[in-house]
Amino acid sequence: MGEAGMGDRSSRPHASPRRTPTRTERRIIKVRLIRRWGPARIAHLLDLVPSTVHRVLTRFGLARLTSLDRATGRVIRRYERDRPGELVHVDIKKLGNIPDGGGHKTLGRQAGRKTKSGVGYSYIHTAVDDHSRLAYSEILADEKRETATTFWQRAHAYFASCGITVQRVLTDNGSCYRSHAWRDALAAAGITHKRTRPYRPQTNGKVERFNRTLLDEWAYARPYRSEQERRDAFPDWLHTYNHHRGHTALAGKPPASRVPNLTGQYT
Incomplete structure (x- = not known):
């Protein structure tokens, strides 16, 4: 040829x-x-x-x-907002409490069943910024409208301290997010409220993914001996998530890498 x-x-x-x-x-x-x-x-x-x-x-x-x-x-x-604060995802994760002495992961399946009754539940309220994946989260006693509203006010203050101006908030259709208290709190701050379509949790996927990471890397990461022991480990885990843990959607960098004023030292 x-x-x-x-x-x-x-x-x-x-x-x-x-x-x-x-x-x-x-x-x-x-x-x-x-x-x-x-x-x-x-x-x-x-x-x-x-x-x-x-x-x-x-x-x-x-x-x-x-x-x-x-x-x-x-x-x-899949989508991603261009700037921090354009959209914040908010959700609640219900989690069974660990009885004193440990649950089935510590005592074994059979013994763990006997100690589980009556220990109740915790409700993890979380707000995740769409652009940076920066998360603010608290373990609270319920998911009532007053609890959800006051949580958001603290979350909003946290984002503001990081130099993030929140413009929109996305939630599911839970009753606390359809309440007048929630609506009025967002309106007073000039924030637009968006809700996902019914039975479409993937629309709020970034906070849903955070919840899954939270379960794998904190809630069920090791056999805790009590609920208080697990709660004591939560602040350190959340700090690691925001400041040190690499995120695949951020090219292996932590959420803090996308928030220039995370420490609040610049105005």
């Missing part, structure tokens, strides 16, 4: 006799689109091996399940 033969060409073979048959590929894609299953479950249904199913899904560019809305099958549209 002369000089033309020296150019780069694809190493893909002209024929692939061992490639998965087109009919099988179509069945894999159909199951994925209809049932939204992962490679292992699809492989079990179609009597294939998971690696084959994974290769087919990758070949046709089908999104990972983590990128899909399980209810509709649509790709989740």
Whole structure:
């Protein structure tokens, strides 16, 4: 071929006799689109091996399940506000208290059941800035409107001390967020209130993701001997999250890296 033969060409073979048959590929894609299953479950249904199913899904560019809305099958549209304070996500996480002496993680499943009754619940109120992921969080006794409102007033003051001017707040449709007290507190500060669509918690995804991290890295990170011991560990964990823990959405940097005046020393 002369000089033309020296150019780069694809190493893909002209024929692939061992490639998965087109009919099988179509069945894999159909199951994925209809049932939204992962490679292992699809492989079990179609009597294939998971690696084959994974290769087919990758070949046709089908999104990972983590990128899909399980209810509709649509790709989740991710967004990020341009500046701190443009949008703050607020949510409440209900968490069972640990009895004195420890729960099942300390005493074992059988003994833990006997000590669990009557210990009650804690409610973790959290506000997360959309742009920086900076979080303000408190462990409170309930999720009533007065509790949620006074929490927000403290959270708002915290963001203000960091030089963040909050413009909008996004919550779910919980009763405390539909109350007059909540509405009036935001209106008095000139903040717009937005609510997620019903049964669409992913709209408030940044604080939902914070809640999951909180459970994995603090609430259930080790076998605490009492609820007070777990609560005592919370401030240090929250400080680490804001100032030191790398965030994948921030190129491995902590939320503090996106808040120039986090210490409040500049005006």
